[in-house]
Amino acid sequence: MAPSRCHRLLLPTTMAPACLALVLVLLLALCAAPAPAHAARALTPGRAGAVTKAQQGGSNATAAAADEYLTPHNQARAAVGVPPLRWSADLASTAAAVVAQQQRQVGCAFVDMGGSPYGANQGWASYRARPAEVVASWVAQGRYYTHANNTCAPGQQCGTYTQVVWRRSAEVGCAQATCAAGATLTLCLYNPHGNVQGQSPY
Ligand SMILES: *[C@@H]1O[C@H](CO)[C@@H](O)[C@H](O)[C@H]1NC(C)=O
Ligand SMILES: *[C@@H]1O[C@H](CO)[C@@H](O)[C@H](O)[C@H]1NC(C)=O
Numbered sequence: 001m002a003p004s005r006c007h008r009l010l011l012p013t014t015m016a017p018a019c020l021a022l023v024l025v026l027l028l029a030l031c032a033a034p035a036p037a038h039a040a041r042a043l044t045p046g047r048a049g050a051v052t053k054a055q056q057g058g059s060n061a062t063a064a065a066a067d068e069y070l071t072p073h074n075q076a077r078a079a080v081g082v083p084p085l086r087w088s089a090d091l092a093s094t095a096a097a098v099v100a101q102q103q104r105q106v107g108c109a110f111v112d113m114g115g116s117p118y119g120a121n122q123g124w125a126s127y128r129a130r131p132a133e134v135v136a137s138w139v140a141q142g143r144y145y146t147h148a149n150n151t152c153a154p155g156q157q158c159g160t161y162t163q164v165v166w167r168r169s170a171e172v173g174c175a176q177a178t179c180a181a182g183a184t185l186t187l188c189l190y191n192p193h194g195n196v197q198g199q200s201p202y
Contacts, residue, residue: 009126012137013110014119014159014195066092068131069174069188073164076139080147082167082202091118091173091189099177099187108177108185119169119190121160126183131176134186138164150200159195166194167202 066087074084102108113120123134138160144153145161152158163169174188194201 009124010129010134010137011124012134012141012160013122013124013157014163062092065131066174069135070172072132072135072139073172073188076142076161076164080165080202082165085169085172085190088171088173088189088191091171091191092175093173094118095173095187095189096175099175099185102185103177103179108179108183110185111187116189117191117193119163119166119193119195121163121188121190123160123186124183125186126181128178128182129176129184129186131174131186134176134184135164135188147200147202162201163190163194165201166190168192169194 070085070087077084098111099108102111108124110122110124111120113122121138123129123137125134141152141156141158141161142165144156145151145158146153169190169192172188172190174186176184176186178184
Protein backbone atom coordinates (compact mmCIF):
# COMPACT_ATOMS: atom_id res chain seq x y z
CA MET A 1 0.00 0.00 0.00
CA ALA A 2 1.22 3.47 -0.72
CA PRO A 3 2.25 5.04 2.58
CA SER A 4 0.66 8.35 1.68
CA ARG A 5 -2.72 6.74 1.19
CA CYS A 6 -3.16 5.27 4.63
CA HIS A 7 -0.68 7.44 6.32
CA ARG A 8 -2.77 8.43 9.32
CA LEU A 9 -5.17 5.57 9.86
CA LEU A 10 -5.63 4.68 13.52
CA LEU A 11 -7.95 1.79 14.28
CA PRO A 12 -9.10 0.90 17.79
CA THR A 13 -10.84 -2.37 18.58
CA THR A 14 -12.18 -4.80 21.14
CA MET A 15 -14.06 -6.60 18.40
CA ALA A 16 -14.34 -10.33 17.95
CA PRO A 17 -12.22 -11.86 15.16
CA ALA A 18 -15.19 -12.58 12.91
CA CYS A 19 -15.98 -8.87 12.83
CA LEU A 20 -12.35 -8.03 12.28
CA ALA A 21 -12.12 -10.04 9.09
CA LEU A 22 -14.83 -7.85 7.66
CA VAL A 23 -13.08 -4.70 8.79
CA LEU A 24 -9.80 -5.88 7.34
CA VAL A 25 -11.44 -6.00 3.96
CA LEU A 26 -12.73 -2.52 4.57
CA LEU A 27 -9.30 -1.33 5.63
CA LEU A 28 -7.62 -2.83 2.61
CA ALA A 29 -10.25 -1.23 0.43
CA LEU A 30 -9.58 2.11 2.06
CA CYS A 31 -5.87 1.73 1.55
CA ALA A 32 -6.25 0.61 -2.02
CA ALA A 33 -8.55 3.43 -3.05
CA PRO A 34 -7.31 6.93 -3.77
CA ALA A 35 -7.04 8.62 -0.40
CA PRO A 36 -10.37 10.16 0.52
CA ALA A 37 -9.95 13.36 2.50
CA HIS A 38 -12.02 12.03 5.39
CA ALA A 39 -9.74 9.01 5.81
CA ALA A 40 -6.91 11.20 6.97
CA ARG A 41 -7.78 10.57 10.61
CA ALA A 42 -10.14 7.64 10.28
CA LEU A 43 -11.04 6.06 13.61
CA THR A 44 -12.77 2.84 12.78
CA PRO A 45 -12.31 -0.60 14.25
CA GLY A 46 -10.08 -2.69 12.09
CA ARG A 47 -7.29 -5.16 11.75
CA ALA A 48 -3.97 -5.33 10.04
CA GLY A 49 -0.35 -6.15 10.22
CA ALA A 50 2.61 -4.76 12.45
CA VAL A 51 6.30 -5.74 14.27
CA THR A 52 7.55 -5.27 17.88
CA LYS A 53 8.95 -2.81 20.32
CA ALA A 54 7.58 -1.17 23.47
CA GLN A 55 9.21 -3.12 26.25
CA GLN A 56 12.67 -2.46 24.92
CA GLY A 57 15.20 -0.12 26.37
CA GLY A 58 16.26 0.41 29.95
CA SER A 59 14.03 0.79 32.92
CA ASN A 60 13.70 4.51 32.25
CA ALA A 61 12.43 3.94 28.74
CA THR A 62 10.01 1.34 30.08
CA ALA A 63 8.79 3.64 32.84
CA ALA A 64 8.27 6.45 30.34
CA ALA A 65 6.30 4.14 28.04
CA ALA A 66 4.20 2.93 30.98
CA ASP A 67 3.33 6.51 31.84
CA GLU A 68 2.39 7.20 28.25
CA TYR A 69 -0.18 4.41 28.41
CA LEU A 70 -1.26 4.90 32.00
CA THR A 71 -1.72 8.66 32.20
CA PRO A 72 -4.44 8.96 29.52
CA HIS A 73 -6.21 5.91 30.98
CA ASN A 74 -6.31 7.48 34.40
CA GLN A 75 -7.35 10.88 33.11
CA ALA A 76 -10.35 9.27 31.40
CA ARG A 77 -11.16 7.34 34.60
CA ALA A 78 -10.84 10.42 36.80
CA ALA A 79 -13.19 12.27 34.46
CA VAL A 80 -15.98 9.85 35.45
CA GLY A 81 -14.95 9.39 39.08
CA VAL A 82 -13.31 5.97 38.68
CA PRO A 83 -10.09 5.20 40.62
CA PRO A 84 -6.84 4.91 38.65
CA LEU A 85 -5.39 1.76 37.14
CA ARG A 86 -1.95 0.72 38.25
CA TRP A 87 0.71 -0.52 35.84
CA SER A 88 1.39 -4.25 35.77
CA ALA A 89 4.80 -5.32 34.49
CA ASP A 90 3.46 -8.87 34.22
CA LEU A 91 0.58 -7.83 31.97
CA ALA A 92 2.97 -5.66 29.96
CA SER A 93 5.31 -8.56 29.31
CA THR A 94 2.38 -10.79 28.39
CA ALA A 95 1.18 -8.12 25.97
CA ALA A 96 4.71 -7.81 24.55
CA ALA A 97 4.87 -11.56 23.92
CA VAL A 98 1.47 -11.52 22.23
CA VAL A 99 2.21 -8.64 19.87
CA ALA A 100 5.64 -10.11 19.07
CA GLN A 101 3.92 -13.34 18.08
CA GLN A 102 1.41 -11.44 15.94
CA GLN A 103 4.27 -9.71 14.22
CA ARG A 104 6.16 -12.91 13.49
CA GLN A 105 3.27 -15.12 12.51
CA VAL A 106 0.51 -13.02 11.05
CA GLY A 107 2.00 -9.69 10.11
CA CYS A 108 0.68 -7.84 13.15
CA ALA A 109 -2.97 -8.65 12.60
CA PHE A 110 -5.27 -7.93 15.51
CA VAL A 111 -5.06 -10.63 18.15
CA ASP A 112 -7.86 -13.05 18.90
CA MET A 113 -8.10 -12.51 22.66
CA GLY A 114 -11.34 -14.46 22.96
CA GLY A 115 -9.80 -17.11 25.20
CA SER A 116 -7.90 -14.66 27.37
CA PRO A 117 -8.84 -14.07 31.02
CA TYR A 118 -7.89 -10.41 30.56
CA GLY A 119 -9.64 -7.50 28.97
CA ALA A 120 -7.90 -6.42 25.78
CA ASN A 121 -7.89 -3.16 23.87
CA GLN A 122 -6.07 -3.07 20.59
CA GLY A 123 -5.14 -0.39 18.13
CA TRP A 124 -3.62 -0.64 14.71
CA ALA A 125 -2.08 2.41 13.07
CA SER A 126 -0.59 2.71 9.62
CA TYR A 127 2.26 4.74 11.12
CA ARG A 128 4.39 4.71 14.25
CA ALA A 129 1.65 5.84 16.64
CA ARG A 130 2.57 7.07 20.10
CA PRO A 131 1.02 5.06 22.94
CA ALA A 132 -0.84 8.11 24.23
CA GLU A 133 -2.32 8.64 20.80
CA VAL A 134 -3.59 5.07 20.63
CA VAL A 135 -5.14 5.32 24.10
CA ALA A 136 -6.71 8.62 23.05
CA SER A 137 -8.40 6.80 20.15
CA TRP A 138 -9.94 4.38 22.66
CA VAL A 139 -11.04 7.16 24.98
CA ALA A 140 -12.52 9.02 22.00
CA GLN A 141 -15.18 6.30 21.67
CA GLY A 142 -16.62 7.74 24.87
CA ARG A 143 -18.34 10.43 22.87
CA TYR A 144 -20.75 7.75 21.64
CA TYR A 145 -21.40 6.29 25.07
CA THR A 146 -24.36 7.33 27.24
CA HIS A 147 -23.84 6.36 30.85
CA ALA A 148 -27.42 7.10 31.94
CA ASN A 149 -28.73 4.12 29.99
CA ASN A 150 -25.42 2.31 29.39
CA THR A 151 -25.74 2.36 25.63
CA CYS A 152 -23.58 3.10 22.64
CA ALA A 153 -24.89 5.22 19.79
CA PRO A 154 -26.24 3.13 16.89
CA GLY A 155 -23.55 2.07 14.46
CA GLN A 156 -20.73 3.06 16.83
CA GLN A 157 -18.28 1.10 18.97
CA CYS A 158 -17.80 1.98 22.64
CA GLY A 159 -16.04 -1.15 23.88
CA THR A 160 -12.52 0.21 24.04
CA TYR A 161 -13.75 3.22 26.01
CA THR A 162 -15.80 1.18 28.47
CA GLN A 163 -12.81 -1.07 29.11
CA VAL A 164 -10.64 1.99 29.82
CA VAL A 165 -13.11 3.27 32.43
CA TRP A 166 -14.26 -0.11 33.78
CA ARG A 167 -14.26 0.40 37.54
CA ARG A 168 -13.38 -3.14 38.57
CA SER A 169 -10.37 -3.32 36.27
CA ALA A 170 -7.47 -2.58 38.62
CA GLU A 171 -4.32 -2.99 36.57
CA VAL A 172 -3.15 -2.65 33.00
CA GLY A 173 -0.05 -3.58 31.00
CA CYS A 174 0.58 -2.68 27.38
CA ALA A 175 2.99 -3.25 24.53
CA GLN A 176 3.40 -2.23 20.94
CA ALA A 177 4.77 -3.95 17.87
CA THR A 178 6.11 -2.11 14.86
CA CYS A 179 5.68 -3.56 11.38
CA ALA A 180 8.12 -3.50 8.54
CA ALA A 181 6.14 -0.77 6.81
CA GLY A 182 6.13 1.31 9.99
CA ALA A 183 2.65 0.33 11.07
CA THR A 184 2.06 -0.36 14.76
CA LEU A 185 -0.07 -2.83 16.66
CA THR A 186 -0.77 -1.79 20.26
CA LEU A 187 -2.26 -4.07 22.90
CA CYS A 188 -3.30 -3.27 26.47
CA LEU A 189 -4.40 -6.04 28.83
CA TYR A 190 -6.67 -5.37 31.82
CA ASN A 191 -7.14 -7.35 35.00
CA PRO A 192 -9.83 -8.03 36.03
CA HIS A 193 -11.36 -7.75 32.57
CA GLY A 194 -14.17 -5.31 31.90
CA ASN A 195 -17.01 -5.22 29.37
CA VAL A 196 -19.14 -7.76 31.18
CA GLN A 197 -22.38 -7.94 29.24
CA GLY A 198 -25.31 -6.30 30.97
CA GLN A 199 -23.12 -4.43 33.47
CA SER A 200 -22.38 -0.75 33.52
CA PRO A 201 -18.67 0.15 33.54
CA TYR A 202 -19.02 2.43 36.56
C1 LIG B 1 16.58 6.86 35.12
O1 LIG B 1 15.85 6.44 36.25
C2 LIG B 1 16.57 6.61 37.46
C3 LIG B 1 15.75 5.99 38.58
O2 LIG B 1 14.41 6.39 38.49
C4 LIG B 1 16.84 8.09 37.66
O3 LIG B 1 17.57 8.30 38.85
C5 LIG B 1 17.64 8.65 36.49
O4 LIG B 1 17.79 10.03 36.62
C6 LIG B 1 16.89 8.33 35.19
N1 LIG B 1 17.73 8.73 34.08
C7 LIG B 1 17.25 9.41 33.06
C8 LIG B 1 18.18 9.71 31.96
O5 LIG B 1 16.08 9.77 33.01
C1 LIG C 1 -29.88 6.44 25.76
O1 LIG C 1 -29.82 7.82 26.03
C2 LIG C 1 -29.45 8.60 24.90
C3 LIG C 1 -29.29 10.03 25.37
O2 LIG C 1 -30.40 10.46 26.09
C4 LIG C 1 -30.51 8.46 23.84
O3 LIG C 1 -30.15 9.21 22.71
C5 LIG C 1 -30.62 7.01 23.44
O4 LIG C 1 -31.66 6.84 22.54
C6 LIG C 1 -30.89 6.15 24.66
N1 LIG C 1 -30.81 4.75 24.26
C7 LIG C 1 -31.71 3.86 24.67
C8 LIG C 1 -31.53 2.48 24.16
O5 LIG C 1 -32.62 4.16 25.42
